[in-house]
Amino acid sequence: MSEELLDQVTQADYKYGFVTDIETDIIPIGLSEEVVRLISSKKNEPEWMLEFRLKAYRHWLTMEMPEWAHLKIPAIDYQSIAYYAAPRKNAPQSLDEVDPELLKTFDKLGISMEEQKMLSGVAVDVVMDSVSVKTTFKESLAELGIIFCSFSEAVENHPELVQKYMGSVVPYADNFFATLNCAVFSDGSFVYIPKGVRCPMELSTYFRINAINTGQFERTLIVADDDSYVSYLEGCTAPMRDENQLHAAIVEIIVMNNAEVKYSTVQNWYPGDKNGVGGIYNFVTKRGICKGVNSKLSWTQVETGSAVTWKYPSCILLGDNSSAEFYSVAVTNHHQQADTGTKMLHIGKNTSSHILSKGISAGQSQNSYRGLVRVNPKAENARNYSQCDSLLLGDKCGAHTFPYMEVNNDTAIIEHEATTSKINEDQIFYCNQRGISTEDAVGLIVNGYAKEVLNQLPMEFAVEAQKLLQITLEGSVG
């Protein structure tokens, strides 16, 4: 591919860069025990919640930022970050009460709530800067006994569930970023599916960073009780900003006997400009546990955004006959860096896991797959199949694969395959000859390449994700 072509495709600007003009209520910047207490009191939290935060904060002070990932990250000054921002107005009950600015923002993103509601019956729990602004469909879900609310509401209304499960998959001392989240998390979502209930609609949350210098510390907790099923979607885009913004989220998922959870993400935080200025630092801890027998957890992620992505959605296969899947497409362009993958920890008997990772790198970006498959001594008949493919657009970008395997039981069958390829110019020319521009051709080819993963997404999300892949790579081949 010619340099010129490459330059053109890699030069596209971030389409979702705009800032919503909504008043926000920001706690002074910096982190201290006092700030932690302030966050907790602003949210009127019970004592046990404050204790949890403080325990985490004190532990965090003893920790250091991990450096093992294949990432170059400038030093982050944790004292220059604001740890809490909430829209001033009270949470509205209906769409009419929602700030028109916010609705406009969603329109620009092409994911207007109206459309979402009509098209797919998606219950949308919008998190704008930290506090839940709007929840739809909550009542019809409540009839089934399903709880789908903001994390803060769960702390208030379902403290027994929160106390039982929060920190049970990702302990407060788990890692630097998770511990930070435990201390200062702002809000997020809570889902509980009772025994024997199939959630009749996709549950969805859109996250959005909006205030200058405000870290976003979301927390999601999903509990699927025996014989239940839920599919949960999370998607995000962020407005253009010069300062780097820190994002350290936690997602915990608990899957009980015969239950199934599908968790899908489309991640499109602001990636920084062509020169690598700005962009979100995205350090996420996502982990689920297949706690019960025959339980099933499936992670699907489409990662196109952020300047730095550090994210390994993982699964602890504790229940016998449990299974887990990880489907990932990670696209990096310009100066983006992604270090992402999964961990599959086989503990129960007859557990199986499937990993399919597609990395696509363009520009000067670095894209790493890092995966761990561990089979414990007592995990009889564990089965894993991993496939990690990398596609390079141009020769200034990098693709790396770090598969780790720790197999401590002879009955395990573990397979790993990896490929690295360059985008094929003959394919591009073939498209050109049919009247398709190179930019569109790259979009088509890349979407075709990622198809197996995109197919895992719920329909309405898949369409959005395809557009996103194309937009992300605009300008990367001309």
Place this chain on the structure above:
Amino acid sequence: MLEIKNLHANINGKEILKGLDLVVRPGEVHAIMGPNGAGKSTLASVLSGNQAYEVTKGEITFYEKDLLEMSPENRSREGIFLSFQYPVEIPGVSMVNFMRTAINEHRKYKNMEALSATDFLRTMREKKELVEMDNKLANRSVNEGFSGGEKKRNEIFQMAMLDPRLSILDETDSGLDIDALRIVANGVNKLKRADNASIVITHYQRLLDYIVPDFVHVLYNGRIVKTGGKELALELEEKGYDWIKKEVDGE
């Protein structure tokens, strides 16, 4: 419609086309024959704008426009279609999605509205019938796992979909079985009109039994060295290229 004057073209610094001239008018069928490595596919690539080839001299006009100034996609949108000698596979990209994108790009270029899903699917059905293409193939990814013959049939299907003004068929007959050859050739004939033209690159008379050329050209050593009517193909079939090579090399 097409006028090529003194065309010289290189690949990797090696000169392949060495002063080629050709004029194609609407309604005409031109056959291009010639020994392996003569530059036939190179000509097709240059006409369609493959950037691997460098044009060092000469000019090409297509309906009074300078073709060499045009991007490959705009040449396609202007109505130049190439049926590839070796069609590539594009895994994961469905034929439907691919053709729909292509057609709508052509329409956009002509300031026409995008085809609705129903209209598109109807057109697709009609054109599939023209080349008797299996439904299953049309539902698969572009050329992925297609047999050699199926790929060629798919090329002509795409030609039917895009309705070009000038189609260049590069050894479309190779890989087709006897029945498929007839079907595909009939498809090409049905697409023939007074306002379009084709350049048919082939090694064998049998294709020209179906697609009857108005002119037969011999391309040798980067130039068109002989032009005749359809009888020239028969003569070549019988005598091979040696006599022409001698004529040319002996000059």
